[in-house]
Amino acid sequence: MANLKALYQEVILDHNKKPRNYGAVERASHHAEGHNPLCGDHLSITLAIADENIQNIAFNGESCAICKASASMMTVAVKGKSRADAEILIEEFLAMVTGKLDLNIPDQKEKLAHIGRLAVFAGVHDLPTRVKCAILPWHTLHAAFSSVAQVSTESEFDPMHAPIGDA
Amino acid sequence: MPKINNLSISTFDTPPFNINKIRADFPILNVQIEGKPLVYLDNAASAQMPQQVIDRLVRYQSTQHANIHRAVHYLSELATAEYDEARRKVQRFINAGEEREVIFTSGTTEAINLVMHGYGRKFIGAGDEIIISTLEHHSNIVPWQMLAEERGAKIRVVPVNDAGELQLDAYMNLFNERTKFVSLIHVSNALGTINPVKKMIAYAHSRGVPVLVDGAQAVPHMKVDVQDLDCDFYAFSGHKLCGPTGIGILYGKAALLESMQPFKGGGDMILSVTFEKTTYNTIPYKFEAGTPPIAAAIGLGAALDYLSAIGMENIAAHEHALLQYATEQVSQIPGVRIVGTARDKASVLSFVMEHIHPHDVGTLLNQEGIAVRTGHHCAQPVMQRMGIPATSRASFAFYNTRAEVDALMAGIRMVQKIFA
Numbered sequence: 001m002a003n004l005k006a007l008y009q010e011v012i013l014d015h016n017k018k019p020r021n022y023g024a025v026e027r028a029s030h031h032a033e034g035h036n037p038l039c040g041d042h043l044s045i046t047l048a049i050a051d052e053n054i055q056n057i058a059f060n061g062e063s064c065a066i067c068k069a070s071a072s073m074m075t076v077a078v079k080g081k082s083r084a085d086a087e088i089l090i091e092e093f094l095a096m097v098t099g100k101l102d103l104n105i106p107d108q109k110e111k112l113a114h115i116g117r118l119a120v121f122a123g124v125h126d127l128p129t130r131v132k133c134a135i136l137p138w139h140t141l142h143a144a145f146s147s148v149a150q151v152s153t154e155s156e157f158d159p160m161h162a163p164i165g166d167a
Numbered sequence: 168m169p170k171i172n173n174l175s176i177s178t179f180d181t182p183p184f185n186i187n188k189i190r191a192d193f194p195i196l197n198v199q200i201e202g203k204p205l206v207y208l209d210n211a212a213s214a215q216m217p218q219q220v221i222d223r224l225v226r227y228q229s230t231q232h233a234n235i236h237r238a239v240h241y242l243s244e245l246a247t248a249e250y251d252e253a254r255r256k257v258q259r260f261i262n263a264g265e266e267r268e269v270i271f272t273s274g275t276t277e278a279i280n281l282v283m284h285g286y287g288r289k290f291i292g293a294g295d296e297i298i299i300s301t302l303e304h305h306s307n308i309v310p311w312q313m314l315a316e317e318r319g320a321k322i323r324v325v326p327v328n329d330a331g332e333l334q335l336d337a338y339m340n341l342f343n344e345r346t347k348f349v350s351l352i353h354v355s356n357a358l359g360t361i362n363p364v365k366k367m368i369a370y371a372h373s374r375g376v377p378v379l380v381d382g383a384q385a386v387p388h389m390k391v392d393v394q395d396l397d398c399d400f401y402a403f404s405g406h407k408l409c410g411p412t413g414i415g416i417l418y419g420k421a422a423l424l425e426s427m428q429p430f431k432g433g434g435d436m437i438l439s440v441t442f443e444k445t446t447y448n449t450i451p452y453k454f455e456a457g458t459p460p461i462a463a464a465i466g467l468g469a470a471l472d473y474l475s476a477i478g479m480e481n482i483a484a485h486e487h488a489l490l491q492y493a494t495e496q497v498s499q500i501p502g503v504r505i506v507g508t509a510r511d512k513a514s515v516l517s518f519v520m521e522h523i524h525p526h527d528v529g530t531l532l533n534q535e536g537i538a539v540r541t542g543h544h545c546a547q548p549v550m551q552r553m554g555i556p557a558t559s560r561a562s563f564a565f566y567n568t569r570a571e572v573d574a575l576m577a578g579i580r581m582v583q584k585i586f587a
Contacts, residue, residue, distance in 0.1 A: 005534050008527070008585050016586070039526050039542055040556025062556065064524035065586075130530060 007123050008065065011073070016065040021075035025058045030147050034061075034140030036132055041067050045140045052083045057141075064133050066124060071137035073118060083145060089114050090138050097134050099125040184481045189566050192217040192473075196566065203536030206571045211356050211384055211515055211562030212540050214409045216470070223469035224411065227462050234458055236435055250461050253468030254451070260471045261401065262392040263418050270424070270451040271459050274415035275383040276306040278402035279350070281417055281454060282379055283310040285427035286400075287348065293319035295347040298371075300325035300333055301552050302355040302362065305545045307381045311350060320347075327552060331358040331507040338367060342374045349378040353385035357546040357560070358507025359490075359515025361385070365396050372397065377423065383407055387564070388486055388513045390479040393418050405463060410470035414463035417454070424450045431456040482565040486514045489563045493572045500579055506558050517544075517558040520579070523586050525559040531585060532559075532578045539575075 028046035035042055043061040047054060057079050059071045074093075078086040092112050095101040096119070101108040103115070103122050112119075124134045190196055195215045198205045207215060227249065233242035235250050257269045272278040287310075291297065297311050301324055308322075315322050323341045326334050349371045354361050368378045379400035385391055386403040393401050400423070405414035419427075429436055429447055433456035438446040447453045474482065493516050497503055502521040520528055529541035540560045543550045550556060561575055 004530065005585070008531065012527075012586065039524070040550075064526040066527065066530075127530060130526065133526060 004123050004126070007120055011069045011120055012065045015069035015072035019059075019068055019072040021058045021072065021079065023058045023060055025056045030144045032140050032144035032147050034136045034143070036063075036067075036136050038132070039064065041133065041136055043067065043071060043136055043140050045071075045137065045144050047141075047144055049083060049145075054078055054081055054083065054086060059137065063136070066121075066130055066133040067136050070121060070134045073121075074137050074141060077116070077118060078141070085114075086141070087145070089118075090142050093118055093121070093138050094135055096122055097124050097131055184477070184485055184565075186485075186566070186568060189477065190568075192219060193566055194218060194221070200536040200538070201534050206535075206537040206574045208561040208563065208567065208571065208575060209538045209540050210387075210564035210567070211407070211544075211560065213406045213412070214387060214564050215566070216409055216411070217473055219473050220409060220411075220466050220469045224462055224466045227465050232462065235461055236452075246461055249465050249468075250459070253464045256468040256471045257416055260475065261386070261416075261418060262394050264394055265421055267450045268418055268421050268424065270417040270419065270454045271464050272402075272415045272417050272454075273413055273460070274404040274406075275381060275402045276415075278400075278415050278417035279307055279379065279381065280310050281430040282350075282400050282402075282419070282427075283314050284430045285454065286377075286423065287311070287314045288318070289426075289428050291318055291320050291347050294345055295320045296323050296341075296343065296345045297321070298323045298325060298338070298341050298346060298349045298351075298376075300338075300351055300362070301327045301548055302331070302333065302358065302360060303350075303352050303546065303548070304356050304381065304383070305547070307350055307352055307379075308548070311348075321345075324548075325351075327360075327549075329553075330509050331355065331360045331549075331553070332509045333360070333362050333367075335363070335366070339370055342371075342376070346374060346376050349376055351378065351380055353380050353382045353391075354388065354513045354515075355507065355546070355549065356384045356515070357544040357549045357558070358509065358517055359384075359512040359562075360507060360509040361389075361511035361513050363511075364398070368396060368398050384513065384515075387474075389483050399423055405467040405470065408467065408470050409473060410467035411460075411463040413460045414467050416467075421450065424454070429453050429456070433457045435459075477565065483513075485565050486563050486567075489567055489569065489572060490514055490516065492569055493561065493563070493575070496572060496576045497579070500576065500583075502583060503579060506553055506555065514563045516561045516563075518560075519555055519558050520582065523582060525557045527586075528559045528579075528582050531582045532575070535574070535578045535581065537575055537578045 025046040025048050029049045030047040033044050041063040045059045048056040057075045092114055096112055101111050103109050103119055121134050124130050193215050231245050233246045235247040237243055254269050255266055258266050263269055311322055325338045351364055353364050364380050371378045377399035380398045382401050382403040387407045399420050401418040403416050406412040436448050436453050436456040438448050504519050506517045525541035529539055532539055542557045
């Protein structure tokens, strides 16, 4: 928890004020909306995927700093990656933030091989009410992968409860 | 586990209100959060419990517990007597005319649901209308929506102005010959607005319509007299009054309660049962099926004794001074806006900070040991009306101090610095 203020100072100063890939991808092939009704967070993610590769990704919406920074860093991390690699990263991120895997335990750290700079979000696990803020962008990205181009997702779809492997 | 320390408190009191003595009654105020003294400003969600109430619960469980209304043995009779005495304490505290008008429930939510089932489902039908207000907590919206859906009835909503005050002209205009029930929050949990319920009840009665008042946020902060209000029902919770969770009160006028159908079926709410027919018990027992939370009821009685000894007038005066001080202080911080600026307010300071989400505010304040509530406060229509998704809410109790308000202000400035 002591790292939390550091997380804010380090990440928020950067990504909250200057979010990367903020906006929407034109002629997106994939799109999903994420909501956290508890705090009113709302996130829109658009992607251009060709040959299973994420050529472009953007997000926008209204959310708290943890959610926004998580979304910003996520777009940086997955841009240019294959869809399969992005799915691996989603699983690792969710496992880390929900506390299933701990970076401080060597055996478990191995399973978080792709986390890199995203490790800064590990401390969110200490605040159960904020875990949802950090994972909303990742659930939304996963949902976008299974979306079809130009189809509205304004339905009952709830990314908070979207199935996402074992994570 | 949090560590315990003894913190010194700057005084902010006038005799006979001794804040240091009062704070010493609350063991939880010695807890440290993140190595810092707890500054508990989430009293509207739940108040803390003084040692006197904790001791009463221990004494009950240690020496007096058995099931009530059941057996002829010593403990059962003792527990029954203590439980009945708790009911009389509630009766005196809210000045109910009769003991049988006080029903123990699990809380405000259950009390409102009891009226929805017991009164609403019996007397409200297709095309009938129920008036509630924009300021309602979800617990005074959802039950009526469920009823409206089931019966084909309609919900009408009293609007508020930008300050968060109910519009009385609009309220009166909502009435017509189909209006069958009014259910109003006394003090807004999200904004702190004190609604003029006495006036609103008088008007409803002039149109022959009964009124329920959700007093969850009112009873802890002011003297409430149900006969003076002339409300038909009044609901509140024990845990917001320094009592235990799991206990609440529904006050109802005897004639209305008698006319209602039972809410839950089971033991204690019957006079006789055969497979052909059950005869219901008299009030209040008709509405208290099964073994009630006996210890919690007795604990609530002890909490009311505690509050009465301090005096609700003294509590209200202290909290009013704190709210005024906090309002002045926060108004001096650029980039912070108070949400809910009604002329009559109780103990709630809801605010938003420019470009900073309330959840971030709450998380960072927690790092300083300051407990506030962030979110929509189970009052999403209020948030929608105010055009915001959420607020940060500091809510004061009589054991809070001016120094704690200062700590909150320092915390707010620290949050701004991080986001600057």
